[in-house]
Amino acid sequence: MNLDTLYQEVILDHYKNPLNKKLSPTFDAQVHHINPSCGDEITLNLTAVDGVITAITWDGVGCSISQASVSIASDLLVGKSFEQAEAISDDFVELMQSKGKKVGDEAVLEDAVALAGVSQYPARIKCALLGWMAIKDASIQAQTK
Amino acid sequence: MTFNPIEVRKDFPIFTRTIRDGKRLVYLDSGATAQKPQSVIDAEVDFYRLHNAAAHRGAHQLAEEATDLFEGARAKVAAFIGAAVDEVVFTKSATESLNLVAYAMGNAPVGNRFHLSTGDEIVVSQMEHHANLIPWQQLAARTGAVLRWFDVTPEGRLDLSQIPQLITDRTKVVALTHQSNVLGTINPLSEIVAAAHAVGAVVVLDACQSVPHMKVDVTELDIDFLAFSGHKTVGPTGVGVMWGRSALLEELPPFLTGGSMIADVSMTTATWAPAPAKFEAGVPNMAQAIGLGAAVDYLSAIGMDVIAQHEHALTQDLLAKLLDINEVAVVGPLNMGNRGGAISFTVAGIHPHDLGQFLDSQGIAVRTGHHCAWPLTRSLGVPATTRASLYLYNSVEDNDALIDGVKSAMRYFK
Ligand SMILES: Cc1ncc(COP(=O)(O)O)c(C=O)c1O
Numbered sequence: 001m002n003l004d005t006l007y008q009e010v011i012l013d014h015y016k017n018p019l020n021k022k023l024s025p026t027f028d029a030q031v032h033h034i035n036p037s038c039g040d041e042i043t044l045n046l047t048a049v050d051g052v053i054t055a056i057t058w059d060g061v062g063c064s065i066s067q068a069s070v071s072i073a074s075d076l077l078v079g080k081s082f083e084q085a086e087a088i089s090d091d092f093v094e095l096m097q098s099k100g101k102k103v104g105d106e107a108v109l110e111d112a113v114a115l116a117g118v119s120q121y122p123a124r125i126k127c128a129l130l131g132w133m134a135i136k137d138a139s140i141q142a143q144t145k
Numbered sequence: 146m147t148f149n150p151i152e153v154r155k156d157f158p159i160f161t162r163t164i165r166d167g168k169r170l171v172y173l174d175s176g177a178t179a180q181k182p183q184s185v186i187d188a189e190v191d192f193y194r195l196h197n198a199a200a201h202r203g204a205h206q207l208a209e210e211a212t213d214l215f216e217g218a219r220a221k222v223a224a225f226i227g228a229a230v231d232e233v234v235f236t237k238s239a240t241e242s243l244n245l246v247a248y249a250m251g252n253a254p255v256g257n258r259f260h261l262s263t264g265d266e267i268v269v270s271q272m273e274h275h276a277n278l279i280p281w282q283q284l285a286a287r288t289g290a291v292l293r294w295f296d297v298t299p300e301g302r303l304d305l306s307q308i309p310q311l312i313t314d315r316t317k318v319v320a321l322t323h324q325s326n327v328l329g330t331i332n333p334l335s336e337i338v339a340a341a342h343a344v345g346a347v348v349v350l351d352a353c354q355s356v357p358h359m360k361v362d363v364t365e366l367d368i369d370f371l372a373f374s375g376h377k378t379v380g381p382t383g384v385g386v387m388w389g390r391s392a393l394l395e396e397l398p399p400f401l402t403g404g405s406m407i408a409d410v411s412m413t414t415a416t417w418a419p420a421p422a423k424f425e426a427g428v429p430n431m432a433q434a435i436g437l438g439a440a441v442d443y444l445s446a447i448g449m450d451v452i453a454q455h456e457h458a459l460t461q462d463l464l465a466k467l468l469d470i471n472e473v474a475v476v477g478p479l480n481m482g483n484r485g486g487a488i489s490f491t492v493a494g495i496h497p498h499d500l501g502q503f504l505d506s507q508g509i510a511v512r513t514g515h516h517c518a519w520p521l522t523r524s525l526g527v528p529a530t531t532r533a534s535l536y537l538y539n540s541v542e543d544n545d546a547l548i549d550g551v552k553s554a555m556r557y558f559k
Pocket of ligand 1: 177238239240277322326353354
């Protein structure tokens with residue numbers, strides 16, 4: 001196994017220059033998620049208008065995988081309806097659980113396909129999912145608000 | 146005979162395998178769990194192959210052999226820590242040992258010296274592993290006692306100046322780690338033990354990171370309870386030790402109840418067997434305890450002082466080499482006084498999880514994260530660190546492999 005399959009250039013770019021890493025002053029839902037096995041933490045704000053996600057902002061500490069993953073998700077899922085976001089998120093979870101057997105549909109997942117290599121490192125899957133689970137949680141809260 | 150870690154490694158079959166496409170295994174994670182020598186593996190396997198039966202039960206030869214081997218292991222462990230045989234209780238782990246003491250105290254009725262209530266205090270430290278924090282925190286919550294703690298100084302030592310304010314007439318328990326699994330700090334005990342005993346409190350020592358690495362004698366330390374895990378002591382998983390002074394074990398109520406721990410039973414009442422049986426309900430983890438007996442035999446044959454000296458020299462070497470790298474910050478004492486072989490560090494610009502992954506690609510096993518001491522790492526302002534922990538089978542070439550690995554990671558993640 002080559003480490004470069006895990007640390008794609010795209011991931012390291014997102015890690016060094018994360019998108020939307022500044023909490024918005026207003027939001028429809030705010031969540032705080034922790035990965036208890038490694039100590040990574042994220043606070044995430046989500047705003048939606050008429051069932052469409054209009055902003056995802058976040059702050060947190062974590063490894064390159066967790067930080068890049070939330071950066072990618074916070075970009076990809078904006079402009080999507082809650083249903084679309086959920087479908088994309090399900091695709092991503094499936095990719096992460098594929099044990100290296102899937103490459104991911106770039107038309108759906110865009111930059112997130114760069115995280116495909118994570119699926120070969122079981123200990124890192126939780127890192128990649130931290131932000132996505134936070135978005136899922138925030139989406140549910142925003143919809144029930 | 147001079148001590149040579151390369152020779153020692155030959156006793157541990159795992160070092161014949163390779164890691165990540167043919168790389169030499171550089172195992173720097175013994176703080177999490179130690180590798181096992183062949184003699185320990187054999188002891189466990191032989192028990193199952195040749196002697197398996199329920200110890201203390203059954204009127205047959207196998208039961209007799211199983212009992213002899215199990216009790217023999219107890220005697221070995223007792224000798225290893227300077228205890229009386231009946232003071233050694235086998236548990237499944239240090240975590241269970243510490244929970245045993247805490248839950249048993251929680252079962253103590255009014256009038257029992259271990260009974261806790263509002264106004265009583267339990268003292269821990271900020272450098273505790275979750276296993277020696279949460280049982281006390283929760284015992285306090287259940288009984289109304291107050292949890293207090295020693296702070297940790299920026300260089301990773303206990304703040305002993307707090308003794309008079311922390312250990313008072315209200316103190317019932319002082320539960321402390323002997324050696325921090327994160328910082329490597331070895332806590333000086335004599336002053337704390339004296340203060341605790343002066344107010345009638347008991348001292349519970351989490352010796353998970355000391356018993357495997359240096360001579361620990363419960364009588365010399367003058368403590369009251371001690372816990373350690375077999376698997377960190379080159380022994381099997383699934384076995385731990387809870388040692389307690391015999392007079393205290395007599396007064397301490399049981400934690401788990403069931404078979405083999407009773408003196409007499411009716412439908413509505415039961416009385417307890419004397420220790421250690423009182424604290425070992427059910428058919429015990431015989432194969433694992435016997436494996437632990439083989440483990441302490443193995444360590445004793447080399448000599449705990451020899452092992453401690455070897456680790457001391459290695460730690461000094463690794464600390465100096467790490468501190469030579471500008472981007473590295475060591476979290477824990479930088480000088481070798483009262484310091485063991487767990488070295489936590491951060492590398493500027495690289496998250497520990499990424500560093501650990503990179504080192505793994507080089508065949509180097511380290512631990513990353515908060516090391517089950519989250520309140521400590523948070524208080525030190527480092528959410529996560531990378532930890533290298535050294536043991537008898539590590540050598541200077543392992544240190545050098547780590548240093549090379551850290552430098553390569555710095556280039557990789559630049
Ligand atoms: C200082 C310390 N205390 C307690 C424990 C708990 O040991 P175990 O997980 O074997 O029960 C550990 C190991 O993880 C430790 O390092």
